[in-house]
Amino acid sequence: MSQINEDPLNTLEREAVVPPQLKGRITQSLRDLGLIRGPTPVRRRLWLTAGAMAAATLLFVTGFGIGRRPVKPAADTRPSFMLLLYEGRDFRLGPSLAAAEAEYDAWADSVQQGGAGVVGRALVHAAQLLRNTPQGVRVESEDAASPQGMIDGFFIIRVTDEAEAVAIARTHPHLRHGGWIVLRPIKPIS
C-alpha cells in the first residue's frame, strides 16, 4: 500500500490516466450532433502537392509502408528524407489554422518548384501510445504518455543529398512557429 508523506494530496493528482477510448467516444458524439466534422476533401489534400512527382513519391511511400512487398520503383531514384514536425512547448499556431495550412502548402509548392520531390500530410491530434509491459500491451493516451510532444505532420522530400535536405528543412515555416523538425534519411528499398 502506498503511504503518503507530507502533502497527501500530491499523490491523488498523479493517479488518473485518461481512458484511451474517451476521445473517440466524445468525438463520435460531437460528430453525431453535427458539432464537429471530420477531415474534408480539401483538408485531406493538405500539403499534398499535385503532379507526377507527388504520385511517384506516394508510390514510394506505399512501398515503404508495407515493408518488403515488391513495388515497382518510382522513376526518381534520389535519396528520400522524412521531416517529422513536432509541436514543442514554444509552438505558436499563427493567425489562424487556415493560414498555417496555406503557409505549409506554399512551402511544399516552393520546394517542388525548386526541383525537389515533396509530399506531406498533417496528422490529427488523436494519438495512442502502445507498449508492452509484463501485464500485456498497454494503451495510453498520447498526451498522458509522450514526453516529446505532439507530431503535427510529416513531409518526405527527394533531394540530391543530406546537405540539400537540411537546407530545405531549414526553410520550413514550422520552425518559425516555434516547432521543431526531426530530419531522417529513409532507407532505400533494396
Add this chain to the structure above:
Amino acid sequence: MTQDDERLLVDAVVQRGDERAFASLYNRHTPALYRLALRLTGGSATDAEDVTHDAWVRAVERLATFEWRAALRTWLAAFVIRCAHERNRATRRAAQAVEDLAVGVDDVALRGSYDRLDLERAIAGLADGFRQVFVLHDVQGYTHEEIADLLGIEPGTSKSQLSRARRALRRVLEPPGESA
C-alpha cells in the same frame, strides 16, 4: 499554447466544426478535467469517463457563448462539476456523507502520513457539496473566488465548506486519540 492560440482553436470549432482543432483542445484540457471528474465522482472511473464525456459535449454545444472572461479550463471545469453533481445525485453516491463528523477537529490542510486508499475513501464519503469544494481547492488548486464562480456560491461559503470538509476528513482519517 497561448490564450490566443486557444481562441483560434475555439473559433475553428465554433465556425467550422474543425475536428482537428477540437482534438487540440481535448488533448490540452482533458487530463485535468478527467482528474477532476474522478475526484468528484468518488473515484469511479466509469462515472468519471461519463462525466467527462457529457461535460465536453455540453461545453462544445455552448462554446460559441464563451466570452473569455475566465480561463477556458475554468469554464470547462464548470461543466464537469455540473455533470458530476447530476450524476452523484442520480446514483446517490453521497448517501454516506460524513458531514456529521465535522465537529471539533482542527481546520488545517491535511498533512502527515495517510494511506492513499483511506484518503480516497474518505473523500468519496464526503457530502457532495463538501467534496466539490475540497477537490477544487485542495486538490485542483482553485481559489475560493474561482470556486464561488464555478459553483454559484459566495466565496465565504466556499471557505466554510472547505473548513467543514477538512474537519470531516481529519475526523475520519485520524480517529480520536491519534490527532496531532
